[in-house]
Amino acid sequence: MRKRYQTLVDLDATAEDRAASADRGLRWLVEQGVVRPETVAREAFRRCGEHPPGERWHTAVAPSDGEPGDGVTVVAVGCVFDGGPLREPEQAWCPHCAGRLHLLPTEGRAGPGGRQPWDRVKDAIDTWVDTGRAVLACGHCGRDGDLTAWTWEGNYFAFAHLGFEFWDWPELRDSFVEEFARVLDGHRLTVVRGSV
Numbered sequence: 001m002r003k004r005y006q007t008l009v010d011l012d013a014t015a016e017d018r019a020a021s022a023d024r025g026l027r028w029l030v031e032q033g034v035v036r037p038e039t040v041a042r043e044a045f046r047r048c049g050e051h052p053p054g055e056r057w058h059t060a061v062a063p064s065d066g067e068p069g070d071g072v073t074v075v076a077v078g079c080v081f082d083g084g085p086l087r088e089p090e091q092a093w094c095p096h097c098a099g100r101l102h103l104l105p106t107e108g109r110a111g112p113g114g115r116q117p118w119d120r121v122k123d124a125i126d127t128w129v130d131t132g133r134a135v136l137a138c139g140h141c142g143r144d145g146d147l148t149a150w151t152w153e154g155n156y157f158a159f160a161h162l163g164f165e166f167w168d169w170p171e172l173r174d175s176f177v178e179e180f181a182r183v184l185d186g187h188r189l190t191v192v193r194g195s196v
């Protein structure tokens with residue numbers, strides 16, 4: 001069955017402090033009654049155990065008729081958080097000039113060496129996963145843009161060290177996301193939505 005997720009991605013956690021930030025965030029979620037402290041067994045495709053919804057899960061979500069179908073998974077590794085295999089971004093925007101990079105394979109749009117834009121993006125992602133740093137060149141201004149600073153259609157990608165995945169939860173409340181960011185030392189949070 002199809003599962004939706006909303007991942008609160010911490011854009012400022014580093015490889016050094018991600019474990020401490022993960023602990024702080026989880027402790028607050030437990031204190032607020034949003035999740036339970038224990039983890040339960042996961043389904044095969046998940047990466048980690050998940051925390052079931054707590055008694056006050058409703059304080060985290062916008063008013064709706066729905067309730068959480070599943071728990072919250074804390075992912076504290078260098079990770080490409082994305083919107084899942086059922087959609088993919090068709091465009092991205094340069095962090096320097098806001099010039100648009102078309103990602104769909106199209107004849108005539110191949111770059112140097114006949115390579116498609118998406119191939120260049122994949123190479124940059126591989127480099128980021130391997131080294132924690134990568135750049136993607138812009139065809140408009142000619143400058144290298146930090147991969148993590150590019151804007152992706154539908155907020156499809158976030159390259160980061162910490163994410164809290166809410167599985168099959170109703171839409172998270174804006175004020176909850178803002179409060180959670182304060183708990184995480186004012187780190188920037190972005191919400192990546194997707195389904196598998």
Ligand SMILES: [Zn+2]
Nearest residue numbers: 094097138141
């Ligand atoms: Zn540019």
